[in-house]
Amino acid sequence: MAVGVRTQDLRKIYSSAPPMAAGGFVARGSAKGSKQPKPQITALDGLSLEIQPGEIFGLLGPNGAGKSTTVGVLTTRVRPTSGQAWIGQHDVWKEQAEVKHLIGVVPQRPNHDFSLTAREILIFHAAYFGMGSKERNERADSLLEKFKLTDRANQMVRGFSGGMMQRLSIARAMMHDPQLLFLDEPSAGLDPQTRILLWDIIRDYNREGKTILLTTHYMEEADALCHRLAIVDHGKIIALDTPQQLKASIPGGYLLRLRFGNQTPELLQRLQSLAGVREVRSNDGTATDVYADRGGSLIPEIAAVAVSAGGELSDVHISEPSLENLFLHHTGRSLRD
Amino acid sequence: MNWKAFGAMLARDAHVARRNAIQLFFQTFLQPLLFVFIFGRVMVGSGYMPPQYKSLLLPGIIAISMVFTGIWAVAMPLIAEFQWTREIEDRLLAPIDIRWIAIEKVLAGMIQAAVAGLVVIPLAWLVLGRGVGLSVQSPVEFIAIVLLVSAFSACGGLALGCSMNQQHIGLMFSMLLTPMIFFGCTYYPWSALDKFPILQKAVLINPIVYASEGMRGTLVPQFPHLSTLATLAALLFFDVVLLVVGLRQFDKKAIS
Numbered sequence: 091m092a093v094g095v096r097t098q099d100l101r102k103i104y105s106s107a108p109p110m111a112a113g114g115f116v117a118r119g120s121a122k123g124s125k126q127p128k129p130q131i132t133a134l135d136g137l138s139l140e141i142q143p144g145e146i147f148g149l150l151g152p153n154g155a156g157k158s159t160t161v162g163v164l165t166t167r168v169r170p171t172s173g174q175a176w177i178g179q180h181d182v183w184k185e186q187a188e189v190k191h192l193i194g195v196v197p198q199r200p201n202h203d204f205s206l207t208a209r210e211i212l213i214f215h216a217a218y219f220g221m222g223s224k225e226r227n228e229r230a231d232s233l234l235e236k237f238k239l240t241d242r243a244n245q246m247v248r249g250f251s252g253g254m255m256q257r258l259s260i261a262r263a264m265m266h267d268p269q270l271l272f273l274d275e276p277s278a279g280l281d282p283q284t285r286i287l288l289w290d291i292i293r294d295y296n297r298e299g300k301t302i303l304l305t306t307h308y309m310e311e312a313d314a315l316c317h318r319l320a321i322v323d324h325g326k327i328i329a330l331d332t333p334q335q336l337k338a339s340i341p342g343g344y345l346l347r348l349r350f351g352n353q354t355p356e357l358l359q360r361l362q363s364l365a366g367v368r369e370v371r372s373n374d375g376t377a378t379d380v381y382a383d384r385g386g387s388l389i390p391e392i393a394a395v396a397v398s399a400g401g402e403l404s405d406v407h408i409s410e411p412s413l414e415n416l417f418l419h420h421t422g423r424s425l426r427d
Numbered sequence: 428m429n430w431k432a433f434g435a436m437l438a439r440d441a442h443v444a445r446r447n448a449i450q451l452f453f454q455t456f457l458q459p460l461l462f463v464f465i466f467g468r469v470m471v472g473s474g475y476m477p478p479q480y481k482s483l484l485l486p487g488i489i490a491i492s493m494v495f496t497g498i499w500a501v502a503m504p505l506i507a508e509f510q511w512t513r514e515i516e517d518r519l520l521a522p523i524d525i526r527w528i529a530i531e532k533v534l535a536g537m538i539q540a541a542v543a544g545l546v547v548i549p550l551a552w553l554v555l556g557r558g559v560g561l562s563v564q565s566p567v568e569f570i571a572i573v574l575l576v577s578a579f580s581a582c583g584g585l586a587l588g589c590s591m592n593q594q595h596i597g598l599m600f601s602m603l604l605t606p607m608i609f610f611g612c613t614y615y616p617w618s619a620l621d622k623f624p625i626l627q628k629a630v631l632i633n634p635i636v637y638a639s640e641g642m643r644g645t646l647v648p649q650f651p652h653l654s655t656l657a658t659l660a661a662l663l664f665f666d667v668v669l670l671v672v673g674l675r676q677f678d679k680k681a682i683s
Contacts, residue, residue, distance in 0.1 A: 104683075165520065168683050187429060190522040201513040205443040205504075211517070214442075217435035218521035262517065 092143035092299045093178035093192055093269045095164060100173035102134040102159050102325070133159040134170065135325035141303060141318075146296050148316035149305040150413060156325035157305035158198055161274050164303070165195050177270060191219070194268030198275045200255035202247045208258055209234065209243040212265050219266035226265070233261040236291075252279050260291065271295060273304040277311055289315055309413040321417060328420045333413065340419050341368035342383040343411035348392065349377050352401035360395045364388065373422070381419065385410065432523040433531055439518075440535040444500075455496045455543050459488045460554055466614070467555045482560045483650055485551055486642035487613035490576060492547040494635055497540030497580025498587060498604070501532050505588030506596065509680045519681055529585055529677040533670070536581030541573055561646050568655050572641040575662035579634055582666055585673030589680045611635025616643060618651040634665040 134156045141147040149157045162168030164175055166186045175182040177189045203211055209230055216226035234240045237257040247255060256279070263271060273292070277285045292315060296302050306312050312319050313333045320330040329336055337343065350357065353376055361380060362370045366388060369381040382388055385408045396403040409415055444451065467484050470476040508515035518528050552559055563569050591599055610630045612620075617640050620627035630636050641658035643650060 162683065166682075167516075167519065187522045187524060190520055193520075195520055197513075197516065199513075201516040203439075203514050203517055204507075204512065205446070205514075206439075210442070214435060214439045215517055215521075217438065218432045218518065218523075220429070220431040220435075220522075 091269065092301050094143040094145075094301060095141040095147075095175070095177055095270065095303060096139070097160070097164070097175040098138050098173055100134045100137040100160070100163055100175060101171045102132075102156075102163065102168060103171045104131040104133055133325055134163070134173075136173070137322070137325060137327060138173075139320055139327060139330065141301065143301055144296070144299055146292065146302045146304070146315055146317050148312040148319040149303070149322050150307065150309065150312045150319055150417075151305075151322035152307055152417075155322045157322055158274055159325070160322070161195075161272050161303070161305060165193055165272055166190060191266075192269045194263035194266065194271045196256075196259045196263045196271070196273040196276055198278065200247075200252075200259050202255060202258060202262075204246070204248050206247070207244050208239055208247055208250070211247065211258065212262055215262050216265045221266060229265060229267075233264060237261045253281065253284050256280060257284070260288070264295065268300070270301045270303065273302065275305055275307070277306070277308065285311075309417075313413060319413075321413070321420065323417075323421050329416065336413060336416050337411045340411060340416050341381040342366065343415075344382050344385040345409045345415040345418065346380040346382060346385065346388065346392070347377065347405075347407040347409075348380060348403060349405035350396055350401040351404050353378060354399055354401055357396060357399035357401050360399055361392065364391050364395065371422075379418070381415075428527065429521075429523040432521045433527055436518060436521070436528065436531045437535060440531070443504075444535075444539065451539075454499065455492060456547060456550060459492050459495075459547060460550060462614075463488055463551045463554045467551075471558075478558050479560075479650075481555045481558050482647045483616065483643075484614065485548070485555070485559060485561065486646045487611075487615075487639045488551055489544050489547050489646075490611070490635065490638040490642050491608055491613050493540045493544040493573075493576050494580040494583075494608075494638055495604070496543035497536045497577055498584040500539040501536035501581050501584025502588030502591070502599075503596075505532065505585070505677075506591055506593055509589070510593055515681075525678070525681050526674055528681075529589075529674055533578070533581040533585055533673070536584050537574075537577040540577040540580045544573055544576070560649065562648065563646060564648055565645065565655075568659075569645040571659055572638075572645050572655070572662070575659060575666060576638045576641065578666045579638065579662055579669065582669035582673050583634075586669045586676060589673060589676035607633055607635050612639045616640070616651055617653055634662065637661040637665070 137156065137160060149160060151157050159168055163170045164177065164182060166182060166189060177192055180188045182189050203214070206214060212230035212233060213226050216229065234243050237260065239254065239257060239261065242250065242254065247258065250258065260276070277288055280288060292302060304315065316333060318331065319333050319336060320327045321336070322328070329339070331339070353372065358370050358372055358378065361367060361378070366384045367380055367382045371379045373379060389406060393403045463484065466476065467481045471478055471480055519525055587599060611633050612630065613635065617627070617636060620630065637653070637658040640653040641655060641662065644652040644655040644658060
């Protein structure tokens with residue numbers, strides 16, 4: 091039976107450098123006086139979410155947003171400073187062994203047992219989960235086949251390419267047939283072909299009734315795969331909905347990033363009054379973001395307004411409705427920043 | 428408690444140890460056997476050392492081999508597996524309380540240390556030639572000493588392996604283990620320090636003293652040695668302390 095996930099007000103504050111495995115973080119706290127030399131890093135700042143059984147759920151956000159820490163808490167690998175998390179009916183911190191039975195984890199960076207061959211990695215993994223010898227051999231062979239690793243099955247993994255290690259990580263996570271699969275940045279570093287293969291595998295696994303939680307900073311991945319999506323920044327959820335609804339929630343949908351030679355308040359006001367313009371935001375005095383329900387057709391009017399207001403249009407970038415725009419709208423920053 | 432997962436982890440460690448058997452063999456035995464050859468055979472044969480030195484040396488060599496093997500077998504893999512590659516992660520995600528993973532490592536290390544101790548006896552005997560007078564008067568005491576020395580080395584390996592980084596391995600051997608071995612009454616009995624009373628008291632904080640003296644007391648009781656009961660008690664104390672410290676350090680390394 092598929093299981094869901096629930097977290098309530100999760101907070102995680104690192105008082106020393108966070109581990110590499112949990113990704114990078116943005117330092118936000120400040121040291122108070124000389125008595126507290128260690129910087130406090132808030133990785134999760136009251137994160138609550140609920141993932142339905144059988145759902146493909148995505149956490150989208152820039153590096154350091156808290157995605158990997160969320161996965162770390164849910165997979166028993168990071169102890170939250172406060173708050174609670176449940177996998178199915180099980181409290182993640184009180185019933186760790188039960189939780190670990192239900193989950194499979196694909197880490198951000200491969201963490202294979204380098205003393206073993208690819209096949210042994212799968213077989214021993216299954217043995218840790220109590221699978222019988224015949225069953226684990228059969229399943230290992232079928233997964234090696236599925237992930238196109240059969241010809242390297244008996245080699246040590248040290249010499250594997252990044253893509254091969256990643257495929258092996260996913261095969262390993264699926265070995266014990268978990269009800270809930272975590273994938274932390276699964277397509278980072280994969281070539282486009284392998285990425286498509288990965289997406290198919292994720293969809294297939296989900297069709298078997300399994301719940302999937304993936305983190306990504308690729309909007310197209312979140313858009314293509316996820317039933318629902320939470321946009322995370324600074325350890326908080328800033329938006330949560332289906333990709334379609336999220337995109338529809340951006341005022342107008344189109345984003346025009348403009349630069350003017352001379353940007354006056356009058357100019358901004360006149361931009362706001364153009365037909366189709368929903369919102370005008372001035373960033374740093376020279377750059378202006380215009381959210382509108384049309385794109386290129388607005389440019390002649392904007393150029394004309396600019397000339398008449400005495401500020402020549404010097405640069406234009408138009409983006410169509412996308413999650414990137416949504417992120418920008420909520421945070422004022424690009425996902426890639 | 429999930430015995431299946433625990434057993435599978437032991438099987439994994441046995442599998443890896445078998446794969447590295449030859450390397451492990453030389454790593455463990457080459458240095459002690461060379462020492463046995465030079466001091467037990469060459470120096471005794473040439474008359475610089477008395478013939479009894481052969482029997483006096485053997486228990487110390489057993490203790491060194493066991494301590495070195497146990498520490499190496501637990502600490503080195505842990506140091507490597509907790510590095511940034513996080514190789515241990517697949518075991519941390521197995522459905523078992525993570526403390527049992529540390530205990531499994533200790534058990535695997537104990538088995539390797541005990542095997543090393545038992546293998547070095549016939550090997551050293553061969554190298555030493557005639558004139559080694561071992562007499563096990565109480566097999567129970569001998570087994571107890573072997574178990575406690577194995578546990579001490581494996582728990583020490585756990586505590587060290589979870590407290591050190593890869594760049595400090597060299598330092599661990601040169602600054603910690605080498606002095607511990609030389610001041611551990613391995614090549615001489617504790618009573619040989621009678622003329623150095625301060626040193627004789629100071630070395631009592633070194634657990635290897637109890638390992639060598641315990642071996643001496645159960646294998647060659649004809650030589651002066653610390654009371655076996657006292658060595659058993661001291662070893663038990665160090666086992667418990669190192670296990671508690673090791674488990675705490677393991678938890679710190681395993682969960683962020």
